[in-house]
Each structure stands twice: as structure tokens, then as C-alpha cells.
Amino acid sequence: MHTTSSSLAGAVDGARFWADLEAQARIGALSPRGIRRLALDDQDNRARLWLMAQGEALGCSAHYDALGNVFLRREGQEPTLAPLLIGSHLDSQPSAGAYDGTLGVVAGLAVLRTLSEQGIAHRQPVEVVSWTNEEGARFAPGASGSSWFAGGRDAKTILAARDDAGITFQAALADCLALLEAHGARFRSAPVVPHAFLELHIEQGPVLEEKGAPVCVVTGIQGVHWYEVEVDGQANHAGTTPEASRRDAFMGAHALVGALKAAVAAHDDQVRFTIGKFALSPNSVNTIPQQTRFTIDLRHPDPTVLEALDAAFRQLAQREWSGCTARLEATSRVAPVAFDDALVAVLDEAVKAHWPQAPRLVSGAFHDAIHLAHLCPTAMLFTPCRAGISHHPDEHIERADAEVAVRTLMHAVETLLMTRND
Amino acid sequence: MHTTSSSLAGAVDGARFWADLEAQARIGALSPRGIRRLALDDQDNRARLWLMAQGEALGCSAHYDALGNVFLRREGQEPTLAPLLIGSHLDSQPSAGAYDGTLGVVAGLAVLRTLSEQGIAHRQPVEVVSWTNEEGARFAPGASGSSWFAGGRDAKTILAARDDAGITFQAALADCLALLEAHGARFRSAPVVPHAFLELHIEQGPVLEEKGAPVCVVTGIQGVHWYEVEVDGQANHAGTTPEASRRDAFMGAHALVGALKAAVAAHDDQVRFTIGKFALSPNSVNTIPQQTRFTIDLRHPDPTVLEALDAAFRQLAQREWSGCTARLEATSRVAPVAFDDALVAVLDEAVKAHWPQAPRLVSGAFHDAIHLAHLCPTAMLFTPCRAGISHHPDEHIERADAEVAVRTLMHAVETLLMTRND
Incomplete structure (x- = not known):
């Protein structure tokens, strides 16, 4: 040897x-x-x-x-x-x-x-x-x-x-x-x-x-959590529906994403937060979106940070966003x-x-x-x-x-x- | 008669x-x-x-x-x-x-x-x-x-x-x-x-x-302006790319939309502002988006309000959003x-x-x-x-x-x- x-x-x-x-x-x-x-x-x-x-x-x-x-x-x-x-x-x-x-x-x-x-x-x-x-x-x-x-x-x-x-x-x-x-x-x-x-x-x-x-x-x-988020509103005519009557699933998702970003910003800069897929339905220029679906890819080396963000995300998803309801589902969790x-x-x-x-x-x-x-x-x-x-x-x-x-x-x-x- | x-x-x-x-x-x-x-x-x-x-x-x-x-x-x-x-x-x-x-x-x-x-x-x-x-x-x-x-x-x-x-x-x-x-x-x-x-x-x-x-x-x-907005970033791995190195086209679009909403909110409640189409590329759960494309349907009965918002939108599109560039194109204008x-x-x-x-x-x-x-x-x-x-x-x-x-x-x-x- x-x-x-x-x-x-x-x-x-x-x-x-x-x-x-x-x-x-x-x-x-x-x-x-x-x-x-x-x-x-x-x-x-x-x-x-x-x-x-x-x-x-x-x-x-x-x-x-x-x-x-x-x-x-x-x-x-x-x-x-x-x-x-x-x-x-x-x-x-x-x-x-x-x-x-x-x-x-x-x-x-x-x-x-x-x-x-x-x-x-x-x-x-x-x-x-x-x-x-x-x-x-x-x-x-x-x-x-x-x-x-x-x-x-x-x-x-x-x-x-x-x-x-x-x-x-x-x-x-x-x-x-x-x-x-x-x-x-x-x-x-x-x-x-x-x-x-x-x-x-x-x-x-x-x-x-x-x-x-x-x-x-x-x-x-890093550990990775994947989520799918669905925001449900009401499709309607973009021209005829007053602001107060809208349940706009895009605007709901936009507000929810803002809150998710704020939750992420409360942690250190090792958090990786990516929204890689995002889709509207019916996806028409002059129709208020009925539904938004997007994914979250969340990563951190520390499991306690991942769990804290998991809890924060779930709480946020239970709130109403621009009159829309949200559902968050964890599709993958790797510690x-x-x-x-x-x-x-x-x-x-x-x-x-x-x-x-x-x-x-x-x-x-x-x-x-x-x-x-x-x-x-x-x-x-x-x-x-x-x-x-x-x-x-x-x-x-x-x-x-x-x-x-x-x-x-x-x-x-x-x-x-x-x-x-x- | x-x-x-x-x-x-x-x-x-x-x-x-x-x-x-x-x-x-x-x-x-x-x-x-x-x-x-x-x-x-x-x-x-x-x-x-x-x-x-x-x-x-x-x-x-x-x-x-x-x-x-x-x-x-x-x-x-x-x-x-x-x-x-x-x-x-x-x-x-x-x-x-x-x-x-x-x-x-x-x-x-x-x-x-x-x-x-x-x-x-x-x-x-x-x-x-x-x-x-x-x-x-x-x-x-x-x-x-x-x-x-x-x-x-x-x-x-x-x-x-x-x-x-x-x-x-x-x-x-x-x-x-x-x-x-x-x-x-x-x-x-x-x-x-x-x-x-x-x-x-x-x-x-x-x-x-x-x-x-x-x-x-x-x-x-109402008059109607239609716009197409493109936000260009850089695709990259969702797990390996630190926050400081990201040019995330979704996050850029999210920030730009926030600013567009604020511009709209400065006017009366007759404004109709709808983002009906929104798409990411490459649209993959673990890839930072390279590009976001979305539409705006903007309506108001008063042409001066439409023109003021048109100018505000164009100014906002010239700024940098989360390290991304934006382009705004008017695709239709009906007075x-x-x-x-x-x-x-x-x-x-x-x-x-x-x-x-x-x-x-x-x-x-x-x-x-x-x-x-x-x-x-x-x-x-x-x-x-x-x-x-x-x-x-x-x-x-x-x-x-x-x-x-x-x-x-x-x-x-x-x-x-x-x-x-x-």
C-alpha cells in the first residue's frame, strides 16, 4: 500500500x-x-x-x-x-x-x-x-x-x-x-x-x-418540496364585469404569489423558490380567468426551514384571494x-x-x-x-x-x- | 301618422x-x-x-x-x-x-x-x-x-x-x-x-x-386597448441557481403586474383591467422561466384615462423587473x-x-x-x-x-x- x-x-x-x-x-x-x-x-x-x-x-x-x-x-x-x-x-x-x-x-x-x-x-x-x-x-x-x-x-x-x-x-x-x-x-x-x-x-x-x-x-x-396550487374564480366578460363583481383567478393567484414571496423572504437567502409552470383557464384575452394553476419548487438544506415554509404556504392557501379560493397540494417531498x-x-x-x-x-x-x-x-x-x-x-x-x-x-x-x- | x-x-x-x-x-x-x-x-x-x-x-x-x-x-x-x-x-x-x-x-x-x-x-x-x-x-x-x-x-x-x-x-x-x-x-x-x-x-x-x-x-x-407583454429572463436550474444569480421571467412579470395594477388603481373604478392570457416558457416545474408572455385588456369610457394608462404602462415596461427586460406592444386600440x-x-x-x-x-x-x-x-x-x-x-x-x-x-x-x- x-x-x-x-x-x-x-x-x-x-x-x-x-x-x-x-x-x-x-x-x-x-x-x-x-x-x-x-x-x-x-x-x-x-x-x-x-x-x-x-x-x-x-x-x-x-x-x-x-x-x-x-x-x-x-x-x-x-x-x-x-x-x-x-x-x-x-x-x-x-x-x-x-x-x-x-x-x-x-x-x-x-x-x-x-x-x-x-x-x-x-x-x-x-x-x-x-x-x-x-x-x-x-x-x-x-x-x-x-x-x-x-x-x-x-x-x-x-x-x-x-x-x-x-x-x-x-x-x-x-x-x-x-x-x-x-x-x-x-x-x-x-x-x-x-x-x-x-x-x-x-x-x-x-x-x-x-x-x-x-x-x-x-x-x-437541499431538500425539495414540490407543490401544485389551484386558484378558482369565475370566468366572465372582461369588458362588462365591474371590478366589484369580479372573482379573477389571475388576480387571486397574483396576490397569493405575493404573499408566498413574502413568506420566503422571511428566511435566509439559501431558500430557492421557483414558480416554473403557470397556466390560466380559459386563457382568452377578453375573458376573466376562471382558474389558475401553478407549481412551486421550494428548496433548502435545513429541514426545519422547509417545514416552516410548508406550514406558512398551507395557511396562506386557506385564505381568500381577490374573491377566489385556493388549494395547495404537495406533490413531492424529498428531505x-x-x-x-x-x-x-x-x-x-x-x-x-x-x-x-x-x-x-x-x-x-x-x-x-x-x-x-x-x-x-x-x-x-x-x-x-x-x-x-x-x-x-x-x-x-x-x-x-x-x-x-x-x-x-x-x-x-x-x-x-x-x-x-x- | x-x-x-x-x-x-x-x-x-x-x-x-x-x-x-x-x-x-x-x-x-x-x-x-x-x-x-x-x-x-x-x-x-x-x-x-x-x-x-x-x-x-x-x-x-x-x-x-x-x-x-x-x-x-x-x-x-x-x-x-x-x-x-x-x-x-x-x-x-x-x-x-x-x-x-x-x-x-x-x-x-x-x-x-x-x-x-x-x-x-x-x-x-x-x-x-x-x-x-x-x-x-x-x-x-x-x-x-x-x-x-x-x-x-x-x-x-x-x-x-x-x-x-x-x-x-x-x-x-x-x-x-x-x-x-x-x-x-x-x-x-x-x-x-x-x-x-x-x-x-x-x-x-x-x-x-x-x-x-x-x-x-x-x-x-368603452374604449379598449389590447396589449401583449413579454418579459425576458434566463432559464436556469431551479435548485442550483442562487437568488442573486437569477433572472426569473415569472418573478419579473409578477413584479411588473404589481406595478401595472398600482397604475390602474390610481384611476376611477370604471377602469376594467384584465390579464386573460399568461404563459411561461419553458414551463417546467424545476426550471426558472426564460420568458413570460401575457395579455392586457384595458377598458374605460374616457379616452384621456386610456391614454394616461397607456403612457404609464409604456413607462413601466421600460424598467427592469427582477433582472428581466420587458416589451409591451399595443395589438388593438378602439377608441x-x-x-x-x-x-x-x-x-x-x-x-x-x-x-x-x-x-x-x-x-x-x-x-x-x-x-x-x-x-x-x-x-x-x-x-x-x-x-x-x-x-x-x-x-x-x-x-x-x-x-x-x-x-x-x-x-x-x-x-x-x-x-x-x-
């Missing part, structure tokens, strides 16, 4: 790492840039096979499980120890960039390449994983593979999901599993509880770019996750070795790590993407930043492999 | 008038109630033929013009005098009540029936008109027949309009004109300038019902119309004879009369409709109210026929 803390970080082959990213970007490539690899489609399956081929060339074994999650395993001196797990996902949004998810898988591969090239022996196994259907773009909701793996969701519900063409997750998965089997991957029926899970991901926000930091530790993931302190400390040390002034962030987006955190010590690294743009072909990362990030990941892995004493 | 002022009002055959309304309600009847007579469709044409047949049975001549407007003419002792014109329209919205428009035409027919039954001779001709395509539901914009007749719009533009099936106004009109010709109506190429135009219409608002008045004088029609004082006085006297406490109203909706007012002395009567509902099969009027209204119209016509001294 190696003993210097930085030897392997420096040994990562940056050019090979970048070439791996470019190779992945050719699978499902869009013109002139970006990718389309919907979960379990042909391109997504090709991305899995490419990953398996790279691992096998390094002497790793390839495994898959009942959800199509693919694992490359570099065996440890003590194969019964829980593996150190590194990874992310290879599926994408319909019109996506080449780095969201893929970066974390290819970075894991770079770790395996480095361990192999440097001839490192380690007691515990090291595994790189690609989780199935993180994006949820073809089959909703997302994070199917990681949430099932971590015991958060049952397979039956996941398998019953259908895409827009009516194809079930189960049918698409069966084709994928048959392909993996045919290419020599081994089925692993018993779930493995990892020693720890590490995920490197693009930030998908503007903070790191603004601060000029190529990498940072992510200490947790915040705080990553494992000890693992965050390891990542912190690794980050500081490469970029001392790096900030710490709380992730505003979901990641597979939010599910793994319920199963084993989990933490993440972020690297910047240009202008925070993702889920779009214009998603872009700087090679120099990505190299610092992958070396930081290698650094942290090395620390973990050295300090594993159980 | 008769000399008593109220003899003819009392002579109107209320049962026959109601039966005429019921007969019209069977043309294009929907189940269980309501009608569908889109401009120049088969049902709308049948409604024209029914009207012509009634007029001819009364010894009136039937005429049509280049836009398919149909006129029943009861000849005067002095045929060269300008005719007194009474009417409205027989076309309807796609799913409409039986009274919007039809009431005014059938009321005109009741006047002709009464003059005929009572053997009244009058110096000037009396004509009842049904204007083509008032509603604009099939071919936009509406009031085609009356606006062309009054010289406000050129035929070429009107004829080029297409319905949703791609059929031009011109093609539909050609079929209609051939049908009218085949049924013995005479083409009238030279436009006639009426002595005056009277239109009885349902209020399409709640005021008369609230006041318990069966009829009232309409002193004018308010104040009806002819002398004609309003005649109607006022007639209304007072039948319902002394009746209010005076300014119409919040457009009517054919808004165009005729630019051609000849014009005024209107309103009768209530239940709960102000129109453009819906539930549109409903009370027979007793409608009878008071038609007798009031007959009263006013009698006054005008008696006092005509030119």
Missing part, C-alpha cells in the same frame, strides 16, 4: 481521462454538440458496454444487478471487505451536454486506470458504478438504479413506469440485461453495502465559476441530506491540497448520492460548468478544471484506501 | 315576439340548450332566410349587400328619406346562448310586425338589419358587416380572413350571397346612410340584474364611443316611461353600434341577462324583462317616426 498522500493524484493521466470523456461524448452524439442517451435506449446501452470494455482491459470484473446498474470491480487483497464505490450515471436528458453524470463515471474509471498503471494493491475492493436512469427523462421519476440499490424504492413500481411510446421500464431493462449478459458481465443478485460512495459531478450552477474554483466539496443536498462528516473531512483535505480557497457547497440539484447517503457514508465533489448551464448541448467544462477535480478525487480515494483499518 | 306616444309600445305582441325568439333558437340549436351559428355557416344562413321570410310575409322587401348584411325594408311614404335602422346580428359564438345579437334582430322584427298590424304609415322607411359576423368567432376580427357598412374597414382585408379549416371569408360569403339571391333578396350595391341606428342587446354583465331593471339606455361603448345625445334623450324618455328608475350604462362589450356611431346617430338599449352570463349556452333572459325592453324600443321608434321633420 502507498503511503504518500499525493503520489496518485499526480499520476492520473489527464490526457487519457479527457480522451475517455471524448469517447463517451461520441456515444449518442448530437450535431453540432451534446448528447442524447435516454435511459436504457440503444445509446445508453452502448455507453454501458464501452465502460465494461475499458474495465475489462484493466483487469476489472464487470457486474450488473437487477436494475441494470453496471459495476467495474478492481479486486482488493481482502475481497470480503465492503468496496469503496465511485461513480455517477451515463444516461442523459433528451438534448444534453456530455458531462452531466458521465464525468463522475469516467473520473471513477480514471481512478481505476491510475491504480492499475501504478500497480497499487489495496485491501478493500474498489468499484466504479454507472447507475441506471438518473435523469428520469424517459422513465419518471429518476434515480431508479441508485434509489433501488439503497433500498429507498421498490423494483415493482420502478419496472411499471412507461415511456412516451408506452414501453415499460421492465421491457427496456430486459433488453439491456440480456445485452450485458451477452457481453460477459456477471449478474450480482445480492446487494452490496459499500464502505463509502463518492460522486464527482458538474455543479450545474454558477457559483464555482464565479469563484474561479476548479473543485469543491459538497456537504449535502435534505447532510453528507457524512468524516467523508466530507477526507474530501475537504483533498480539495485543500489542490485548491485551498475552494468553497463548500450544498447541492441544489438531485444526484444519485442523495439515495446512497441513506445506505453508506457518502459525499460529493463538484467541478464548475460554464455559466451553470446543463441539460443542454451547450453544457461545457474546462479541461484544466476537470483535471484538478479528478486528481482531487484520486487523492481522496488514496486517503480512504490507506486509512481503511477494519 | 300616430300622435300618441305610447300607443304602439302597448300594441307589441309579446307572445309573438317570444315565439320569434324561440324559432330563432331552434336554428343551430345545441342540446340541451344554446346555439351554434358561426358566421356564414349553414345555420347562420338559415337564420338569415328565416328572417327574410318573416319580413316578406309582412310586405317588407328583403335586401342584401356585398358583405351579406340582410335588410328588411318597410317602405316609407317618402322612400328617398334615409331609413331608420334597427338591428343587431344572428351569428353566434361556437357554444352560445340564444339571445346575444338575436334579441336585437327579433326586436326589430317585432317593431315591423307592430307597425304592420297597426297599419301605421310613416314618412321615412324603417329597416331591420342583421349584420354579418359580429362575433368574429369563425373569422377574426368580428363586426365585419357593420364596420364595412360604416366605412371603418375595407372589404379586401375582411374577405381574406380564413377560418380554422382554411376557408376564406370570401368563399363562405359567396355561398351565402348566392343563397340569398336564390331566395329572392335584392342586391343593394349603393350603401345607405341611415337616419339613425338603434340596437337592443343583452347587457352581458351583472348590473341590470343587480338593480332589478328590465331595460336601460346605453350612452356609449371609446359616446352615443348621439339627441338619440340618447329619445331612448331615455322611452325607458323612463317603462321603468323610471333605470340606470344608464356604458357598454363594456363591443357591439355593431360602435361602428354605426361613426356613420349616423346611434344609441343602444340593454336588457339584463342572468348573472351576466353570455357566450355560453346558459345565457338566459326573463321573458318579462325582454318584453319591457322591446316595448321600450317600439316606444322610441314611434317617437322618432313622429318627430322626423326633414
Whole structure:
């Protein structure tokens, strides 16, 4: 076992790492840039096979499980120890960039390449994983593979999901599993509880770019509440109905939104409050709206703030707004996750070795790590993407930043492999 | 010529008038109630033929013009005098009540029936008109027949309009004109300038019902400005984008609407301010909106108030709203119309004879009369409709109210026929 803390970080082959990213970007490539690899489609399956081929060339074994999650395993001196797990996902949004998810898988591969090239022996196994259907773009909701793996969701519900063409997750998965089997991957029926899970991901926000930091530790993931709000008024003629006789569902919604904004403003600036969908009925220029429907996306790292706002929103929805009634329904609630302190400390040390002034962030987006955190010590690294743009072909990362990030990941892995004493 | 002022009002055959309304309600009847007579469709044409047949049975001549407007003419002792014109329209919205428009035409027919039954001779001709395509539901914009007749719009533009099936106004009109010709109506190429135009219409608002008045004088029609407003921000991830980095097009629009409302509130309560259409792009629950588009329907009887609000709206649109830019475009401007004082006085006297406490109203909706007012002395009567509902099969009027209204119209016509001294 190696003993210097930085030897392997420096040994990562940056050019090979970048070439791996470019190779992945050719699978499902869009013109002139970006990718389309919907979960379990042909391109997504090709991305899995490419990953398996790279691992096998390094002497790793390839495994898959009942959800199509693919694992490359570099065996440890003590194969019964829980593996150190590194990874992310290879599926994408319909019109996506080449780095969201893929970066974390290819970075894991770079770790395996480095361990192999440097001839490192380690007691515990090291595994790189690609989780199935993180994006949820073809089959909703997302994070199917990681949430099932971590015991958060049952397979039956996941398998019953259908895409827009009516194809079930189960049918698409069966084709994928048959392909993996045919290419020599081994089925692993018993779930493995990892020693720890590490995920490197693009930030998908503007903070790191603004601060000029190529990498940072992510200490947790914000909780998210989704709501649907309906405001009911009375449709009527825009010209003939006096102000006093109106029950205008747009004006009611406008007033309610004003009160919701005021409730949000009473908390700290970590609250994310977004009204992304908003529709009027009948939606006619000269008809007073009968009904308004809108959504709320509310996020905060602290569950007590989310609960306080939940209570405030519910109270506001019970009031009358411009003569209209309102109904608020919570359609989704995901609690915040705080990553494992000890693992965050390891990542912190690794980050500081490469970029001392790096900030710490709380992730505003979901990641597979939010599910793994319920199963084993989990933490993440972020690297910047240009202008925070993702889920779009214009998603872009700087090679120099990505190299610092992958070396930081290698650094942290090395620390973990050295300090594993159980 | 008769000399008593109220003899003819009392002579109107209320049962026959109601039966005429019921007969019209069977043309294009929907189940269980309501009608569908889109401009120049088969049902709308049948409604024209029914009207012509009634007029001819009364010894009136039937005429049509280049836009398919149909006129029943009861000849005067002095045929060269300008005719007194009474009417409205027989076309309807796609799913409409039986009274919007039809009431005014059938009321005109009741006047002709009464003059005929009572053997009244009058110096000037009396004509009842049904204007083509008032509603604009099939071919936009509406009031085609009356606006062309009054010289406000050129035929070429009107004829080029297409319905949703791609059929031009011109093609539909050609079929209609051939049908009218085949049924013995005479083409009238030279436009006639009426002595005056009277239109009885349902209020399409709640005021008369609230006041318990069966009829009232309409002193004018509100001016209407239509605007389209666009607010441009930057789409971004709802979870990862800090408040300070957001250019949220929904929040920008919300703030702008607040300012528009405040500008409106600075004026009297006759302002009608409606945001009837409102749309976000990309309209996704977890994406900060890139763009908001909404419409404004602004009405007031006083042109100076409309102009003041126009200037205020334009100024507000030039400011930045939550980091977003705004653009405001006026898509339609119709100036308010104040009806002819002398004609309003005649109607006022007639209304007072039948319902002394009746209010005076300014119409919040457009009517054919808004165009005729630019051609000849014009005024209107309103009768209530239940709960102000129109453009819906539930549109409903009370027979007793409608009878008071038609007798009031007959009263006013009698006054005008008696006092005509030119």
C-alpha cells in the first residue's frame, strides 16, 4: 500500500481521462454538440458496454444487478471487505451536454486506470458504478438504479413506469440485461453495502465559476418540496364585469404569489423558490380567468426551514384571494441530506491540497448520492460548468478544471484506501 | 301618422315576439340548450332566410349587400328619406346562448310586425338589419358587416380572413350571397346612410340584474386597448441557481403586474383591467422561466384615462423587473364611443316611461353600434341577462324583462317616426 498522500493524484493521466470523456461524448452524439442517451435506449446501452470494455482491459470484473446498474470491480487483497464505490450515471436528458453524470463515471474509471498503471494493491475492493436512469427523462421519476440499490424504492413500481411510446421500464431493462449478459458481465443478485460512495459531478450552477474554483466539496443536498396550487374564480366578460363583481383567478393567484414571496423572504437567502409552470383557464384575452394553476419548487438544506415554509404556504392557501379560493397540494417531498462528516473531512483535505480557497457547497440539484447517503457514508465533489448551464448541448467544462477535480478525487480515494483499518 | 306616444309600445305582441325568439333558437340549436351559428355557416344562413321570410310575409322587401348584411325594408311614404335602422346580428359564438345579437334582430322584427298590424304609415322607411359576423368567432376580427357598412374597414382585408379549416371569408360569403339571391333578396350595391341606428342587446354583465331593471339606455361603448407583454429572463436550474444569480421571467412579470395594477388603481373604478392570457416558457416545474408572455385588456369610457394608462404602462415596461427586460406592444386600440345625445334623450324618455328608475350604462362589450356611431346617430338599449352570463349556452333572459325592453324600443321608434321633420 502507498503511503504518500499525493503520489496518485499526480499520476492520473489527464490526457487519457479527457480522451475517455471524448469517447463517451461520441456515444449518442448530437450535431453540432451534446448528447442524447435516454435511459436504457440503444445509446445508453452502448455507453454501458464501452465502460465494461475499458474495465475489462484493466483487469476489472464487470457486474450488473437487477436494475441494470453496471459495476467495474478492481479486486482488493481482502475481497470480503465492503468496496469503496465511485461513480455517477451515463444516461442523459433528451438534448444534453456530455458531462452531466458521465464525468463522475469516467473520473471513477480514471481512478481505476491510475491504480492499475501504478500497480497499487489495496485491501478493500474498489468499484466504479454507472447507475441506471438518473435523469428520469424517459422513465419518471429518476434515480431508479441508485434509489433501488439503497433500498429507498421498490423494483415493482420502478419496472411499471412507461415511456412516451408506452414501453415499460421492465421491457427496456430486459433488453439491456440480456445485452450485458451477452457481453460477459456477471449478474450480482445480492446487494452490496459499500464502505463509502463518492460522486464527482458538474455543479450545474454558477457559483464555482464565479469563484474561479476548479473543485469543491459538497456537504449535502437541499431538500425539495414540490407543490401544485389551484386558484378558482369565475370566468366572465372582461369588458362588462365591474371590478366589484369580479372573482379573477389571475388576480387571486397574483396576490397569493405575493404573499408566498413574502413568506420566503422571511428566511435566509439559501431558500430557492421557483414558480416554473403557470397556466390560466380559459386563457382568452377578453375573458376573466376562471382558474389558475401553478407549481412551486421550494428548496433548502435545513429541514426545519422547509417545514416552516410548508406550514406558512398551507395557511396562506386557506385564505381568500381577490374573491377566489385556493388549494395547495404537495406533490413531492424529498428531505435534505447532510453528507457524512468524516467523508466530507477526507474530501475537504483533498480539495485543500489542490485548491485551498475552494468553497463548500450544498447541492441544489438531485444526484444519485442523495439515495446512497441513506445506505453508506457518502459525499460529493463538484467541478464548475460554464455559466451553470446543463441539460443542454451547450453544457461545457474546462479541461484544466476537470483535471484538478479528478486528481482531487484520486487523492481522496488514496486517503480512504490507506486509512481503511477494519 | 300616430300622435300618441305610447300607443304602439302597448300594441307589441309579446307572445309573438317570444315565439320569434324561440324559432330563432331552434336554428343551430345545441342540446340541451344554446346555439351554434358561426358566421356564414349553414345555420347562420338559415337564420338569415328565416328572417327574410318573416319580413316578406309582412310586405317588407328583403335586401342584401356585398358583405351579406340582410335588410328588411318597410317602405316609407317618402322612400328617398334615409331609413331608420334597427338591428343587431344572428351569428353566434361556437357554444352560445340564444339571445346575444338575436334579441336585437327579433326586436326589430317585432317593431315591423307592430307597425304592420297597426297599419301605421310613416314618412321615412324603417329597416331591420342583421349584420354579418359580429362575433368574429369563425373569422377574426368580428363586426365585419357593420364596420364595412360604416366605412371603418375595407372589404379586401375582411374577405381574406380564413377560418380554422382554411376557408376564406370570401368563399363562405359567396355561398351565402348566392343563397340569398336564390331566395329572392335584392342586391343593394349603393350603401345607405341611415337616419339613425338603434340596437337592443343583452347587457352581458351583472348590473341590470343587480338593480332589478328590465331595460336601460346605453350612452356609449368603452374604449379598449389590447396589449401583449413579454418579459425576458434566463432559464436556469431551479435548485442550483442562487437568488442573486437569477433572472426569473415569472418573478419579473409578477413584479411588473404589481406595478401595472398600482397604475390602474390610481384611476376611477370604471377602469376594467384584465390579464386573460399568461404563459411561461419553458414551463417546467424545476426550471426558472426564460420568458413570460401575457395579455392586457384595458377598458374605460374616457379616452384621456386610456391614454394616461397607456403612457404609464409604456413607462413601466421600460424598467427592469427582477433582472428581466420587458416589451409591451399595443395589438388593438378602439377608441371609446359616446352615443348621439339627441338619440340618447329619445331612448331615455322611452325607458323612463317603462321603468323610471333605470340606470344608464356604458357598454363594456363591443357591439355593431360602435361602428354605426361613426356613420349616423346611434344609441343602444340593454336588457339584463342572468348573472351576466353570455357566450355560453346558459345565457338566459326573463321573458318579462325582454318584453319591457322591446316595448321600450317600439316606444322610441314611434317617437322618432313622429318627430322626423326633414
